[in-house]
Amino acid sequence: MEAYPPDYVQHNLPLVLVSGFGELDNDGSPPGRQEYGARISTQSPECLSDQAKRLLQGLRALDGTGCAWNSTALPGSTGSVRYQIKTVGRSYTLPARKAAPLPKVPGSESPPVARNAELHSPLSPLSPGSPVFPDGVFTPLWLHKHQHQVPCLFVAVFQIRANEASQDERLRGDINAIKHALTRSMFKTRLAVILISDRSILDAPDLEDRIAVIRRAAGLDSKTGLFFMPPMSAEAEITIFVQDMMRLLQPSCIEYYRDLTKRARRKKARGGPPPLSGTPVGGASQATTQSGWNVRYEVKQGVFAEFRQEMDVAERHFSAALEELFTTEGGVFETTSNWSPRWDEVRLLSDATALRILRCQLWNGQTTRAVQSWVNYKSRVRDLLDRRGKGSATYCWNAWESQWANIMSQLVQLADITPLRKSHDTGSDQPGVQVYAQPEKGAAIGERLPAWYSLHHSGYWLRLFAKGIRARWEKALAIPEEDRVPPGQSPASSVANRWQTYDSYLVPDPHQEAPLSGEGAYDHVTELGRACIRAAEEFEARQQARMSEQIKLELAEDLIDAGSRSDALQLLTVLWEESTWRADDWHIPFRRLLLMLLGCARHDQSPQLSSTIPAVVWELLAIAHIDAPDTTLDLTNCLHDRQGEEPISLTFTDKTRLCPFTTHFAFGTLSSYVGEAQECQLTLKLNAPPTTKPLQISSVAVKLGNKQVIIRHDGAESDVAIATPLQSLQSMRELDDGSLESSADLRFRPQTAKTLEFAVMLREARVCDVDDVVIHVETSKFALRHRLSQESILPTNRWRIAKDGVMDTFLLPHMDSRFMAIHPKPPKVQIALQDPRIQYFTDEHIRLSIKLYNGEAEAVTGAITPRIESTDDDQALDLKWAGDEPPFDITKTVSNLAASAIVMVELFVYAPPEATTVTLALDMQYTLASDPGTTLTKTTSIDLKIVPAFEAKFTFAPRLHLDPWPSYFSAPSTTEDVLDGVKQLWHLGAQLSSRTDQEILVRKVELAVHEVQGGALCTIGNAIQEKEEEETLSLGPGEKKVSDFQLTTQKFSLDDRRPTHLDLSLIVTWSTTTGSAAEEAAETIIAAPRLTIPTTEPRVLCTISQREKTKNEEYHILQYHLENPSTHFLTFAVTMEASNEFGFSGHKYRTMSLAPLSRHHVEYRLLLHEEVEEGRWIKPNLQVVDSYYNKNLRVNPGGQGVQLGKEGEIMVWAGGVPSGEEGRT
Structure with missing residues (x-):
């Protein structure tokens, strides 16, 4: 847009003049003749307070000069508009509304004419002083007048102080002076007054009356004419004040431009201009046509609609004006000669009108219509120039074409269309970056639009701009020499012919465009460079790197053609370093880049470019064969003309540079073992064109895991070896x-491949692959090192062999020959468990006999390490080798185990107390006597199933304690150590069942008390033995052992009524074999169920004494012991039932009352009806009923000879001495 007058292309905003802050905006005088009208001048001082400055900032915040050209850039609610805020001083001169009358010539006589009929606007074609007089159509001065001189609103700012009422008269006079000046100017500019006060009305109530007097005296409207601004401390308050004020004034501003629109519409409706004979300067040969007047007022109405921000209305008027310009039925272009200066003026107006149409369409979001309008206007202009102008075959058309594309790019940028924003301008709530905007609704209904009609971002339009500049440059260079000479040095015929051929619209003349001397020519190169760089930046901002690089490459080519090799070199170097063509294999454009860079680098003799030349040649060797068979490249001598420089060191990777060699690698087998030689083949192919000289590699290094193989060039090789396609490297030096390290012939001819075969021994078990290949090229001028990563090394499925001098290949059996699995060398040492058992037992000290057999052909030395590989509960187990002394070492050394020899070692495993399944892993790492550097590993896993050794059943019953009970009525003991609670005796029976599958030895069975709760003491007596037993008892599979224990409990306090809880466990010491070592004895702890002993419950115990003899008979004494451990008196009914087995002597029925904490005895003498010598079990039935609760008390055995039957009844042994099972209770 820079080629057009700024007023033609500027977006029109309502002009608001602010007076009272000083003349801060200095807008220079417009070009051309300027006549001045009414002058506004006031005497009040300028407002320089802080509040006034902040008010000015708030007003400037509504200035929309730098905002985007779209509706979304407007702040506030829907319908609000932006303004152009301009500050002026206390004096301002408005332009004249009417042109000044022509001076009267003395002595001449003219008929009297009414003043309002003869005077017109100074810019009207009817005013002799107008730039468009008499036949012009439009001038940008009219736009300048309405945008920068005539405001729609004049805001006068004054300072009013609370204590200075004397200034009110001056304020009224200044306001009236402004109103009168606006009235004299005949413009309908609105006036608004702001009074800035130092105090609020609440603080100074008299201000309200003063302001009312000023308003009435000046005739200002109370809502939109006068605004009072009290002191405001916050910026938000000032912002709200300004926005509210402008919201009230906005209808007046819009109405101002609406009145101007109505006036323009009325003038258009009057028809054409009056005859020229009626003008003060009659006799003119031509006047503005009817189409010209229509265009003039359509443009005015469009501009006024743009002032009102009614862009759809503005587009309609601008489109009508454009049709009037191009119509073939008396249009402006049809009635204007192409040699007339008015032709260029009309073209300027036409371009400005088309530009404003595009702006209106983009403002309204009609992107596809905007592209269509752009294309249609370009076609119409070209058709017009070919038909009415000087044609479109000259540089003038290409200059306009490029400017038209530049206009569209600037419009797209200024419109700030959301889909076309740059990546860093796109918010998080917006979709990703788009290249073009989607067509609007209704743009193409029922037809398929070309892709170009979707509005693309400004980079595409800038690319068209650059294309037009390039075409203009080419045609400028093609201008004949006779047209490049200045007119003063050319014959008249040549000048006349030049005037008819070339169009000077927005471009210099041919002798200035491309002068023959070359001095002062138009700088096409600079303009082209700016356009290309701008276009490239737009493409880069939207991740279109390839298009950006293409534009830069074309620019570099143009710079080289223009002789600017230094600028081209700088551009090409950056493009070469950052190019995406290298990674994307776009070799054709990348080769153009390399050739241009090489030519510029060779032309520039600076030492800094010495490293660039071999790097570029190195990459050219990789892609030069594409379309340049005659290209001769010599990497070795590429720096032969650089003398006296130190060798250059260059390091490349496949990510940063292309490599001229294609690399293939293959392992000979799919898998192998550690320590075995692995056959490998490395194939290198030089991709240079056939005309390239042979290339010699200094060395090539291949990295295979932790092993690196370096193959150096052997200079002693004959020239015949260069053609050898397969070289086998026999000698490898470590x-x-x-x-x-080895050597081979590393000279390569173009388009040939060479395979290097070698063997390497890998000593690490892993999946081995080729990590990288490094190629070294060394000359006297430089040293080049190129590293190819694994991604750049290609696999091959063919293995090359030489058979009778003929090359042959065979298929490899694996998919990716770059990988090979290296397995550990298979160990031949065998580890086995001697005499394994099916199961082992908890808490057992397991002795494992391990046999080691050396199956190797020679002696081995190593160490065996046991480890627990897994357990069900992740519990660690203790391991110990037999015979080890503390501190124990978990690793056992096996030294010099001869071939086929066997050695036995014993391992102790301490089983856990819970059942589980354990995996014991035995790892033996050993080395052969002949190869101590290679470690072999043999691992054997043994599953140990650990199960419980015993199953226990417990019985718990009360017994009679013979000690007397303490009296409830006696005084307690004063000794602290003496317990005054009741002693109670209990019987605990434990039955052990062996769950083993072999005979075991039970050495000891003990009962342990872990915890006593409830404030009591528990003591354990010795185990009850019915007969003398051996210290060790042998238990077979499924056999049982019963152990009886007596427990005595006693409360610490007689008053303690809480129950007592006992936590007990059975400790069994046992071993698996008789006479085994003490360290193999196991100790198993079996937890007994928790026992609860009630303290306050009454109970009945039954005992029987040995039989007694009288004179004639024998009888047994049966005693029942009733205990009342509670603190209450209890009454029991005791009934002895008769029996057929015996007779008894005692109370058959009686009632007994028990005092608290007392025990009573009931005795019966039993006489058997039939005497049995061996004895037998009888069932006396004593009923004890609690009289209060009417519940039977259970009778419990209280000693030997008494037991419970199967149905819970009491059974006593009578007739003999109890022994064995009969005595057990």
């Missing part, structure tokens, strides 16, 4: 760092 260097100090562990890498292998």
Whole structure:
């Protein structure tokens, strides 16, 4: 847009003049003749307070000069508009509404004419002083007048102080002076007054009356004419004040431009202009046509609609004006000669009108219509120039075409269309970056639009701009020499012919466009460079890197053609370093880049470019064969003309540079073992064109895991070896760092491949692959190192062999020959468990006999390490080798185990207390006597199933304690150590069942008390033995052992009524074999169920004494012991039932009352009806009923000879001495 007058292309905003802050906006005088009208001048001082400055900032915030050209850029609610805020001083001169009358010539006589009929606007074609007089159509001065000189609103700002009423008269006078000046100017500009006060009305009530007097005296409207601004401390308050004020004034501003629109519509409706004979300067040969007047007023109405921000209305008027310009039925272009200066003026107006149409369409979101309008207007202009102008075959058309594309790019940028924003301008709530905007609804109903009609971002339009500049440059260079000479040095015929051929619209003349001397020519190169860089930046901002690189490459080519090799070199270097063509294999454009860069670098003799030349040649060797068979490249001598420089070191990777070699690698087998030689083949192919000289590699390094193989060039090889396609490297030397080195002929002819076969021994078990290949090229001028990563090394499925001098291949059996599995060398040492058992037992000290057998052909030395691989509960187990002394070492050394020899070792495994399944892993790492550097590993896993050794059943019953009970009525003991609770005796029976599958030895069975709760003491007596037993008892599978224990409990306090809880466990010491070592004895702890002993419950115990003899008979004494451990008196009814087995002596029925904490005895003498010598079990039935609760008390055995029957009844042994099972209770 820079080629057009700024007023033609500027977006029109309502002009608001603010007076009272000083003349801060200095807008220079417009070009051309200027006549001045009414002058506004006031005497009040300028407002310089802080509040006034902040008010000015608030007003400037509504200035929309720098905002985007779209509706979304407007702030506030829907319908609000932006303004152009301009500050002026206390004096301002408005332009004249009417032109000044022509001076009267003395002595001349003219008929009297009414003043309002003869005077017109100074810019009207009817005013002799107008730039468009007499036949012009439009001038940008009219736009300048309405945008920068005549405001729709004049805001006068004054300072009013609370204590200075004397200034009110001056304020009224200044306001009236402004009103009168606006009235004299005949413009309908609105007036608004702002009074800035230092105090509020609440603080100074008299201000309200003063303001009312000023308003009435000046005749201002109370809502839109006068605004009072009290002191405001916050910026938000000032912002709200300004926005509210402008919201009230906005209808007046819009109405101002609406009145101007109505006036223009009325003038258009009057018809054409009056005859020229009626003008003060009659006799003119031509006047503005009817179409010209229609265009003039359509443009005015469109501009006024744009002032009102009614862009759809503005587009309609601008489109009507454009049709009037191009119509073939008396249009402006049809009635204007192409040699007339008015032709260029009309073209300027036409371009400005078309530009405004595009702006209106983009404002309304009609992107596809905007592209269609752009294309249609370009076609109409070209058709017009070919038909009425000087044609479109000259540089003038290409200049306009490029400017028209530049206009569209600037419009797209200024419109700030959301889909076309740059990536860093797109918010998080917006979709990703788009290249073009989608067509609007209704743009193409029922037809398929071309892709170009979808509005693309400004980069595409800038690319068209650059294309037009390039075409203009080419045609400028093609201008004949006779047309490049200045007119003063050319014959008249040549000048006349030049005037008819070339169009000077927005471009210099041919002798200035491309002068023959070359001095002062138009700088096409600079303009082209700016356009291309701008276009490239737009493409880069939207991740279109390839298009950006293409534009830069074309620009570099143009710079080279123009002789600017230094600028081209700088551009090409950056493009070469950052190019995406390298990674994307776009070799054709990348080759153009390399050739241009090489030519510029060779032309520039600076030492800084010495490293660029071999790097570029190195990459050209990789792609030069595409379309340049005659290209001769010599990497070795590419720096032969650079003298006296130190060798250059270059390091490349496949990510940063292309490599001229294609690399293939293959392992000979799919898998192998550690320590075995692995056959490998490395194939290198030089991709250079056939005309390239042979290339010699200094060395190539291949990295295979931790092993590196370096193959150096052998200069002693004959020239015949260069053609050898397969070279087998027999001798490999190992260097100090562990890498292998060999030599081969590394000279390559173009388009030939060479395979290097070698063997390498890998000593690490892993999946081995080729990590990288490094190619070294060394000359006297430079040293080049190129590293190819695994991604750039290609696999091959063919293995090359030489058979009778003929090359042959065979298929490899694996998919990816770059990988090979290296397995550990299979160990031949065998580890086995001697005499394994099916199961083992908890808490057992397991002795495992392990047999080691050396199956190797030679002696081995190593160490065996046991480890627990897994357990059900992740519990660690203790391991110990037999015979080890503390501190124990978990690893056992096996030294010099001869071939086929066997050695036995014993391992103790301490089983856990819970049942589980354990996996014991035995790892033996050993080395052969002949190869101590290679470690072999043998691992054997043994599953140990651990189950419980015993199953226990417990019985718990009360017994009679013989000690007397303490009296409830006696005084307690004063000794602290003496317990005054009741002693109670209990019987605990434990039955052990062996769950083993073999005979075991039970050495000891003990009962342990872990915890006593309830404030009591528990003591354990010795185990009850019915007969003398051996210290060790043998239990077979499924056999049982019964152990009886006596427990005595006693409360610490007689008053303690809480129950007592006992936590007990059975400790069994046992072993698996008789006479085994003490360290193999196991100790198993079996937890007994928790026992609860009630303290306050009464109970009945039954005992029987040995039989007694009288004179004639024998009888047994049966005693029942009733205990009342509670603190209450209890009454019991005791009834002895008769029996057929015996007779008894005692109370058959009686009632007994028990005092608290007392025990009573009931005795019966039993006489058997039939005497049995061996004895037998009888069932006396004593009923004890609690009289209060009417519940039977259970009778419990209280000693030997008494037991419970199957149905819970009491059974006593009578007739003999109890023994064995009969005595057990």
